[in-house]
Amino acid sequence: MMAPFANPAEERKAPRSVLFMCGMNAIRSPMAEALAKAMMPAGTYVASAGVRPGERDPFVDVVLEEIGLTVGRHQPHTLDELEDDYFDLIVTLAPEAHHAALELTRSMAIDVVYWPTPDPTVATGTREQIVSAYREVRNHLALLLKHRLLGQMPEKMA
Template sequence: MAGPDRTGGRRVQSVLFVCAMNAIRSPLAEALARHYFGKSVYVQSAGVRQGERDPFAVAVLDELGIDGSKHKPRTLVDLEEWEGLNFDLIVSLSPEAHHAALELTRTVAAEVEYWPTADPTLTQGTREQVLDAYRDVRDGLSYRIRLRLKGS
């Protein structure tokens, strides 16, 4: 479940989702948040390291009618250079990302929440079993995002 609202009851106007490589978890979260909240919340995602778009992540978004095919993985450094890191809330989705997010709070006035999220690439088995692992990540993020940002 979502953590306490540490934004002091203020509406979250901008959120950054961070994972290891901006290939699966954070792009899924970004796409879902944009799908549910449109332009009412500014949403971005980034990774600690550079990754590549994951076709399974695109596929499970497509199942919901969300186009994830245009996502271009970027790092926190890329995002900072392009537009800065002015976010109300940073949600970290992996241990590496959480460490990086906490480091950012030395220079960025943002609240950080850690939502431990499984890495579906660690799943072995059939294509359908792997897709099920991606769906589990997608559905878990979908629930948390809607719960956390519903008042925004």
């Protein structure tokens, strides 16, 4: 039995350019960018930015390295610092980023979607408990990319 949203006649096309936005471009959006670059079709332009300046978070490197990915030399940057400002899709991962994206695109034909994504910096406890919170965010973003951008059915529904 097929899920109601999975209509083969309405095959989804992956966007050609995607911007991921969060508060400081330190955790959620660079993680989403790295995952999307690995998962999206070749030739897809993927970038990330924050609403305000942030600092690189070493736990992002830890959880991406676990799955063979990296953010490379990524340093957090804001929307104003982007080289390109046209995207087919802007995916916001935090409320403040969503509001900023809607304001930015008011007069543009750019789709903006909000994927509520937890902030792993609120995790406390041992190093392993904190890393686990970052893994959950990584896995959450990977699932959203597969299902919402690439149109893949969840395994349980297939």
